[in-house]
Structure formats: C-alpha cells, structure tokens
Amino acid sequence: MVANAHSLDSPALPPPRSETGAIGWARENLFNSRFNGVLTVLAAIAIILTLWFSIRWAASEADWKVVTRLGSQFVIGQYNTESACPGQNCAWRPQVGLLLGIFLLGMAWGVAGKSIAKPVALTAAIAVSAMAFVPYSLDRMGWDTRLLLLANLPAVFAGLALARYTPLGNVRGIILAGVAAFSLTLVLLGGWVPGLQPVPVLRWGGLLLNVILAVAGIALSLPIGILLALGRRSHLPVVKTLCVVFIEVFRGVPLITLLFMSQVVVPLAFPQDFSQNSLFRAAIVITLFSSAYMAENIRGGLQSLHPGQAEAARALGLHGWQITFLISLPQAIRNVIPAIVGQFIALFKDTSLVYIIGMLDVVEIGRAFIQGNPEYLASAKELFIFLAIVFWIFTYGMSYVSRRVEQNLGVGTR
Amino acid sequence: MNANQETAATQDMIVCRDVHKWFGQFHAVRGITTTVKQGQVVVVFGPSGSGKSTFIRMINRLDEHQKGDIIVDGIELTDDIRNIESIRREVGMVFQSFNLFPHLTVMENITLAPSRVRKWPKDKATEVAMGLLDRVGIPEQATKYPAQLSGGQQQRVAIARALAMQPKIMLFDEPTSALDPEMIKEVLDVMQELAASGMTMIVVTHEMGFAQEVSDRMLMFDHGNIVEDGSPDQIFNNPQEDRTKLFLSQIL
Numbered sequence: 329m330v331a332n333a334h335s336l337d338s339p340a341l342p343p344p345r346s347e348t349g350a351i352g353w354a355r356e357n358l359f360n361s362r363f364n365g366v367l368t369v370l371a372a373i374a375i376i377l378t379l380w381f382s383i384r385w386a387a388s389e390a391d392w393k394v395v396t397r398l399g400s401q402f403v404i405g406q407y408n409t410e411s412a413c414p415g416q417n418c419a420w421r422p423q424v425g426l427l428l429g430i431f432l433l434g435m436a437w438g439v440a441g442k443s444i445a446k447p448v449a450l451t452a453a454i455a456v457s458a459m460a461f462v463p464y465s466l467d468r469m470g471w472d473t474r475l476l477l478l479a480n481l482p483a484v485f486a487g488l489a490l491a492r493y494t495p496l497g498n499v500r501g502i503i504l505a506g507v508a509a510f511s512l513t514l515v516l517l518g519g520w521v522p523g524l525q526p527v528p529v530l531r532w533g534g535l536l537l538n539v540i541l542a543v544a545g546i547a548l549s550l551p552i553g554i555l556l557a558l559g560r561r562s563h564l565p566v567v568k569t570l571c572v573v574f575i576e577v578f579r580g581v582p583l584i585t586l587l588f589m590s591q592v593v594v595p596l597a598f599p600q601d602f603s604q605n606s607l608f609r610a611a612i613v614i615t616l617f618s619s620a621y622m623a624e625n626i627r628g629g630l631q632s633l634h635p636g637q638a639e640a641a642r643a644l645g646l647h648g649w650q651i652t653f654l655i656s657l658p659q660a661i662r663n664v665i666p667a668i669v670g671q672f673i674a675l676f677k678d679t680s681l682v683y684i685i686g687m688l689d690v691v692e693i694g695r696a697f698i699q700g701n702p703e704y705l706a707s708a709k710e711l712f713i714f715l716a717i718v719f720w721i722f723t724y725g726m727s728y729v730s731r732r733v734e735q736n737l738g739v740g741t742r
Numbered sequence: 743m744n745a746n747q748e749t750a751a752t753q754d755m756i757v758c759r760d761v762h763k764w765f766g767q768f769h770a771v772r773g774i775t776t777t778v779k780q781g782q783v784v785v786v787f788g789p790s791g792s793g794k795s796t797f798i799r800m801i802n803r804l805d806e807h808q809k810g811d812i813i814v815d816g817i818e819l820t821d822d823i824r825n826i827e828s829i830r831r832e833v834g835m836v837f838q839s840f841n842l843f844p845h846l847t848v849m850e851n852i853t854l855a856p857s858r859v860r861k862w863p864k865d866k867a868t869e870v871a872m873g874l875l876d877r878v879g880i881p882e883q884a885t886k887y888p889a890q891l892s893g894g895q896q897q898r899v900a901i902a903r904a905l906a907m908q909p910k911i912m913l914f915d916e917p918t919s920a921l922d923p924e925m926i927k928e929v930l931d932v933m934q935e936l937a938a939s940g941m942t943m944i945v946v947t948h949e950m951g952f953a954q955e956v957s958d959r960m961l962m963f964d965h966g967n968i969v970e971d972g973s974p975d976q977i978f979n980n981p982q983e984d985r986t987k988l989f990l991s992q993i994l
Contacts, residue, residue: 636839639837640900641843643802643830643835644830644854644855645831645907647827650858655843659843659844
C-alpha cells in the first residue's frame with residue numbers, strides 16, 4: 329500500500345533462478361528433503377503402473393459391447409419400448425425435454441455473459457449434438473432422432489438470442505422459462521394431452537429419471553431449506569419448534585426408509601391421482617430429505633455473519649424481511665456454496681435409490697439387464713465402470729461450475 | 743464555535759429524561775438526562791464500559807432503553823415499529839468496524855437504503871450517491887467492493903452511506919478506533935466538514951484534537967452516567983470533576 333522508503337533507492341531484483349521455473353517448483357514441492365524425494369519417486373511409479381494397467385485393460389481386454397447393447401436404455405430406460413408406448417415412436421418426447429434444457433443453458437449464457445455459463449452451454453450443446461453421429465444403431469430410433477439431437481446446437485443459440493434480445497434476458501426470465509420448460513417436459517413425457525399416447529411414470533427410466541428427480545429436488549430443496557433455516561432462527565416458539573422437528577426427523581431417518589414409507593404415508597395426505605404416482609412420491613421424499621440438510625447448511629451460513637451487518641441495515645431503516653433477503657441471505661449462501669453444492673451432488677447420486685420403489689433409474693437398468701441376460705454377466709464390471717463415469721461427469725460438472733461461481737462471486741469478500 | 747450556533751438554540755433534536763438500560767443484571771446506563779440542540783456537535787468520551795456506546799445506540803434504538811423517555815426530532819421512542827422506522831430514517835449511524843455490506847459495490851452500499859426505504863428512483867439514488875462520494879473524496883471507488891478499499895476509504899463510504907438517507911442527526915460510534923494512524927485524519931476531515939455544514943452530531947471518540955477543534959460540547963461518561971458536561975474549553979482547561987481530570991491525564 330504505502331511505498332517502502334527503500335524502494336526509492338534499491339531496485340527490485342528478480343528472485344534467484346533456482347527458486348523459480350519448473351526446476352525451482354520441483355525442488356520446492358517434490359524433492360525438498362531426502363524422504364520426500366523417495367516418496368515422490370514411489371508415488372510416480374505407482375501412478376504410472378496404475379495408469380498403464382488401467383488403459384491396457386480398457387483398450388484391449390475389456391468388452392464394452394454391453395454398453396452399446398444397452399444404448400438408449402441408459403438415457404430413457406424402457407420409455408420407448410413397445411409396451412410403454414405401443415404403436416408409436418415416443419423417443420422425440422424426452423428429446424424435446426433435452427432441447428429445452430440446452431435452450432435454457434443458452435439463456436444462462438446470454439444472461440451471465442462472459443462467465444462459466446458460456447463454456448458449459450457450448451460444451452453441453454456440442455456433446456449432445458455429437459451423439460447424432462454415434463455409429464451404432466439406436467434401437468427404434470431413426471433419422472428423426474439424430475436430427476433432433478443435432479437440433480441442440482441451434483437450440484443453444486436460440487436461447488442465447490432470446491436472452492440477449494428480449495425482456496426475458498434476466499434471472500427472473502430464466503426461472504420462468506425453466507419452470508415452463510420443466511412442466512412442458514413432464515406433460516410431454518406423460519402424454520397428458522389429447523392425441524398423445526399416455527406413458528405411465530413407472531416406464532420413465534434411465535438417466536432421464538435421475539435428472540428429473542434431481543432437477544425437481546434441487547430446485548425445491550433450496551427454497552424450502554432457506555425457509556426452514558429462517559424458521560429455525562425465528563423468535564416465534566411454534567414456528568421454531570415445527571422447523572426443528574421437521575429437520576431432525578427428516579435428517580434422522582435413512583432415505584430408503586423414507587422412500588418405503590412414502591408408499592404408505594403420501595396417499596394419506598394427497599389426492600389419489602397424485603399418490604398413485606411413484607415419481608411424485610419419490611420427488612417429494614427426496615426434496616424433503618434434502619431440504620432438511622440444506623436448512624442446516626444455510627443456518628450455518630447465517631450464523632457465520634457478523635452481527636454488525638444486520639445492525640448497520642437496521643440503522644439505515646431497512647425492515648426485517650429486507651435485511652434477511654438483501655443483506656443476510658446473499659452473504660450466508662455465498663459463504664456455504666461448497667456445502668450446498670455438496671448437498672446437490674449427494675441428492676443427484678441418491679436419486680438412484682428410487683429402484684427401491686420399483687423405478688428403473690440408470691443403475692437399475694444396467695443391473696436388471698445383466699440379471700436378465702446372463703451371457704453378459706462377465707461384462708458387469710465394464711457396465712458399472714461406465715455408469716460410474718457417467719455419474720462422475722455430472723457431479724464433477726456441478727463441482728466445477730460451483731468453484732467457478734465462487735471465484736466470480738468472491739470479488740468482494742473479505 | 744461553528745456558524746450554526748444561533749440556529750442551534752431553536753430546536754431540541756434529542757431529549758433524554760432519566761434514561762436507564764440494563765444488560766441482564768448489569769446496569770449499563772443509570773439515569774441520563776440531557777438535551778442536544780439542532781446543529782450541535784457533541785463529543786462523548788470516558789472509560790470503556792461507561793455506557794457511551796449504549797447511550798448513542800439507544801438514540802436509534804439499536805439498544806432499547808428500559809426506563810425513562812427518549813424523544814428524537816419530536817418523536818418519542820417506544821415499541822411502536824413505525825416510530826422506530828421513522829426515527830431510523832432521520833438518524834444516520836457510523837460504526838467502529840464500518841459494517842459495509844461486502845457483497846455489494848460501494849455504489850450499491852450507498853443506494854440500497856434510499857431506493858428501498860425512501861423509494862427513490864435509481865437515477866436519483868445514483869446521483870445523490872455520486873455527489874456524496876465526491877464529498878467524502880473517493881468518487882473513483884464507486885464500482886469497487888468494500889474489501890478492495892483501505893480502512894479509511896471504507897469508513898468514508900460508511901459515512902456517505904449514512905448521509906444518503908439525508909438524516910438530521912449523525913451518530914458516530916468510535917469511527918476511527920479501528921483505523922491505522924495515517925488514515926484517521928482523512929476520516930476526521932470528512933467529519934469536520936460535516937460538522938461545519940450544520941449537521942447535528944454525537945461522536946463517541948477519544949480523538950481529543952477533534953473534540954477541541956470541532957465540537958461544541960463534551961460529555962464525560964463514567965459508570966453509566968454523565969459526570970461532566972461542558973464546552974471543550976471548559977473540559978480541557980478547567981475540568982470540575984476529579985474523574986474527568988484523571989481520565990484526561992491518562993489519555994492525553
């Protein structure tokens with residue numbers, strides 16, 4: 329800050345050569361003592377051997393035919409089978425949902441400008457469009473399917489244009505468009521409009537099912553968690569007690585137990601049309617379970633705030649709700665982004681547990697296939713390694729985006 | 743001492759009658775009775791724990807008094823939330839630890855309350871804020887975040903933020919105690935200019951140079967009460983109370 333008096337006479341010298349560059353770095357971090365040098369060499373050998381054998385196995389010994397054999401079932405489960413959608417090709421319905429998702433990413437790119445949104449939107453659009461060129465045949469899918477996949481590239485730019493050139497180009501616009509797109513996707517998938525073949529939700533499956541449950545869970549558990557956290561800090565004893573009981577009950581019971589219970593308890597609280605719907609039940613349970621954890625994460629963020637923040641806001645004449653939503657929550661949420669994203673990742677992985685109530689998520693599709701086709705029993709490890717990679721791509725994507733968002737928001741912190 | 747002394751006689755801005763405050767069993771403020779006139783600059787000083795901060799925090803009800811009356815600009819402070827809100831619009835406060843909002847830019851810090859509480863349009867709020875940043879000498883920092891500013895600059899933003907509500911009274915709770923020595927002057931200069939403009943100010947501080955030069959009146963606090971009340975001249979040159987003499991000898 330203040331100029332050092334010496335800097336006026338003594339020139340600033342570069343650091344000694346051995347302290348900089350690759351050699352300086354290696355000496356500092358890898359070989360700074362004899363013991364650490366030995367550890368470095370041993371670790372390097374272990375890493376190289378592991379990589380060597382893994383790559384050799386994956387390239388020559390492993391039989392990945394099981395993955396291509398399952399093909400589109402990973403993505404949509406038995407949605408487009410003859411029994412689910414008799415006499416029609418229903419593959420276009422989830423594809424429209426995918427198009428809407430990519431369109432929303434394009435909108436995010438338009439709103440957020442030069443940020444992580446652009447590379448995420450472009451990468452997703454290009455990766456999905458590239459699926460159109462996958463060589464093996466996608467069962468029951470023709471050229472229309474491949475064209476719809478290719479349409480994702482224009483879709484991302486359509487979203488971008490909508491955000492740039494219409495009044496929808498803000499966060500509120502994205503939320504509105506997101507709710508509309510998600511509802512439309514559900515209606516299309518269910519075939520709940522005249523003229524479309526209805527497809528029972530038990531036939532929705534694969535990654536589609538995981539993503540629908542995760543999107544609903546993430547979108548709802550954050551606001552519910554915020555309300556629970558505020559309620560738990562409330563001075564009103566009834567509100568506070570209700571929130572504490574809710575949080576402790578849902579946090580204290582395994583998700584599997586809750587999923588089982590939902591089949592018995594949800595029908596008591598909701599009309600029969602809904603309670604028959606296993607997807608609806610699963611979404612409720614996953615959301616409430618995740619909200620309880622989310623509430624505690626956000627409460628932690630609220631407690632980390634300096635009391636002077638709310639005091640300064642009060643002194644300026646802001647009301648209680650204004651202080652909460654303009655001062656406290658934005659800071660609290662930013663402070664606990666890692667915990668919140670951790671909860672989102674856990675939620676996404678937990679969506680696999682719906683196999684417990686008879687739904688065929690992406691993992692259960694694979695497991696059921698192996699069980700039904702014993703000739704592929706030997707390929708089980710390839711199948712599950714593939715599934716692990718698919719999950720990892722999604723969760724690492726979430727974690728990477730959150731880190732970049734933190735960096736962008738961190739401009740003004742401390 | 744300042745040009746507004748003739749108007750100062752006209753109106754009582756703050757009236758306290760036998761004001762008490764307890765924190766649990768601790769009797770922090772023990773029956774304060776005093777009146778601050780419009781345009782007066784009052785320095786409050788005294789040993790730590792003597793109730794100075796609590797006294798000024800009761801004036802905008804960040805702390806509630808439990809006995810006695812406080813009347814600010816003609817409005818009595820009660821539990822009535824509307825009274826409290828209208829008082830807080832008229833009373834600006836500057837804190838020892840600045841308490842700027844770290845997630846908002848300097849400009850957003852200043853315009854937040856005028857646009858949300860006074861419901862000013864964005865243009866007007868921004869214009870007033872730019873004028874205030876000019877006045878405190880840092881117009882070039884408008885788009886930065888508080889963490890990118892030095893302590894002295896942050897405190898000047900905090901003063902601008904409080905002034906943006908166009909208050910009639912400004913309270914300062916040890917505004918320079920958290921600052922590095924070379925930054926104290928830039929904040930005191932802003933406060934001196936504010937005093938010269940006729941603002942009613944109550945300043946808790948141990949900057950005795952500022953008190954001597956700028957204030958109209960000094961209140962020595964001890965054990966939750968005012969032990970001496972006089973002009974700076976009187977306090978420095980002819981203190982009546984032994985406690986005042988002892989305290990001044992310790993800090994000067």
